[in-house]
Amino acid sequence: MVSRKKMALKFSVTSLVFALVLTVSGCSTTSRSKEWQSLGLQFDLKEFKLDNGLRVLMVKDPTVPIVSYQTWVNVGSVDEEFGLTGLAHLFEHLMFKGSRNFGPKAFFQELEAKGAAVNAYTTRDYTVYHETFTKDLLSRVIELEADRLSGLNLTDLVLYTEKQVVAEERRLRTENSPDGRMQEALWALAYKSHPYRWPVIGYSEDMNRITIEDLEKFFGRYYQPGNVTLVVVGDFEPREAMEMIRNAYGPIAGHKPDRSSIAREPEQREPRDLILQDAVATTKLQFGYPVTSAEEPDTHALDVMSNILFGGVSSRAYNTLVEEKQLAVGVSGVAYTPAHPGLFLMSAVLRQGVSPEQFEAAWWECVKRLETDGITQEELTSAVRQLTIQTVDSVRTAHGLASLVGTVNAILGDPELYKDDLIKYQKVTAQDVVRVAKKYLRKERQNRVVLNPGRAMAELEVNP
Known part of the structure; x- marks a missing residue:
């Protein structure tokens, strides 16, 4: 999800056992207090x-x-x-x-x-x-x-x-x-x-x-x-x-802004490639796959999938593409889901002598294995735990908490909805992860930019 993660905030990140009391405009809501007791947050x-x-x-x-x-x-x-x-x-x-x-x-x-x-x-x-x-x-x-x-x-x-x-x-x-x-x-x-x-x-x-x-x-x-x-x-x-x-x-005049309509992006039905050249030592790749916006329910499953694929050196993509096959010196990825439909992003720096086609074939094998074999309960639990800790850790400071509240309000229109992130992560299932992989990681929805070593600023578009 878009990074949206006050503070009479008192917590232990390792144990994550405390209570949340949320009051908005003086109205206390405690219907979810039992669920929040394990999340380590308490504030007004x-x-x-x-x-x-x-x-x-x-x-x-x-x-x-x-x-x-x-x-x-x-x-x-x-x-x-x-x-x-x-x-x-x-x-x-x-x-x-x-x-x-x-x-x-x-x-x-x-x-x-x-x-x-x-x-x-x-x-x-x-x-x-x-x-x-x-x-x-x-x-x-x-x-x-x-x-x-x-x-x-x-x-x-x-x-x-x-x-x-x-x-x-x-x-x-x-x-x-x-x-x-x-x-x-x-x-x-x-x-x-x-x-x-x-x-x-x-x-x-x-x-x-x-x-x-x-x-x-x-x-x-x-x-x-x-x-x-x-x-x-x-x-x-x-x-x-x-x-x-x-x-x-108070004395400053205000009004509801007159906003122009925003064009909706048509569904992508074929892959798009762009080949660039620049003064780099080895080939670099960036991929983007159209996904949903922050307010849609698939957002949290996309975050979990991203963590399983790219969350550190023990992640699937790193193990397969960097460690086992030795195709890249590094890979990273994130589900970027802002106010409007965003992108599932991946980038890689290839090893010398590895072609973009070799890397891409191995990447699709990695995706296929996720879709066919699914994920383990251990992977799911680890991903949710990491996302939870990242969220809680991000509000350790006044600036971090203000940023979380502001982001959720700006993207979703309701500052209370920050609290839904952690609960929704815990509700993501292994089947959800497989489902969003099949739905969004498709070859006809791929956008790929290749940056090859060579003369700076050269550009060639293929399948635009």
Whole structure:
């Protein structure tokens, strides 16, 4: 599943024996308390909503005097228009360039200089701005965040400067990175209609044509309280924090965003190949198979299958392709299931002299064996245990818990649903794993990118 994994959180990861008490908007739900007693989680989740549409999710945890404050904007590259790609990511930069009452370095001078961690990231589905700090800085964080949401500094000079920054970032992470080139190519190969086909960072030609008018339209549409959720986790008093949030954000006008319809990706009926060349020592492969979105029931079985195939050096794919057959020096894979139908991803670095066809034949033998022989109860138990521990371990910190709550809310629309992950993993059966392997790992649904050693930037598309 998409990684979505507060905290009066007290647990032992090895024993995982504690209770969960979940309270949302002051309403306690204990119908699943017996099931949760073995999962090691206990906390209070409270939800509030301002008249302008701003949602606020809070978890008080005084264990450590730290607060994580996250601003989740419900916009990603999926919301962009063809020809104006990269806007969502560009705003990740612009949001640090000054606002009505603060200069362009305010977040770093006011927060980082006092020990806070400040950062942001953009995905295909959402954009997140996050700070982790000692609790005495909470009022300042709220003031800074509310100010840039109410009035961002958008000028021609700022736009020009940040275009150059993004262009350099693209050169570093994609154009001059063999792995970055492959990843961008794979998504463009797997998606022909859906906006997941373009990269989050956008295309250079699109970035060059973005204007101030484009920025103002995008900001007014998405960067307003009706499209934002705050997630606050850590050592603070919810009542006092909400009073500060109401005072800071309440005057900002909000509305339900007018969203464009998103094209549905047609079913893939034949394999697609793309062959690239670059200055690499040996051949690299990336595969992608269309799968479901995070809200669909197959998500958890896909996660379990991914863990059985790729979860460490004892996994099936590693044992077969790296250890036994000596075809690759490394393999990895993950089921990426975001807000819209995603991809089951696999990558491999081949040994010298091994052809992509040799590797692929062995890969399909590995898949066939899973489909024919099934999996053992030991494999299933181990996979579920690993996924459970990863989930519990991910919320050890205020930042980790806030990220889990925010992700689940952004992808599924309900922060309570984080709790379903662990229960649903435990309900996956061996038959479920075989079923999703047969359903999704099919040759006609395969997208393959091959990167061979050779002249950099060469490209040949086969069976597009």
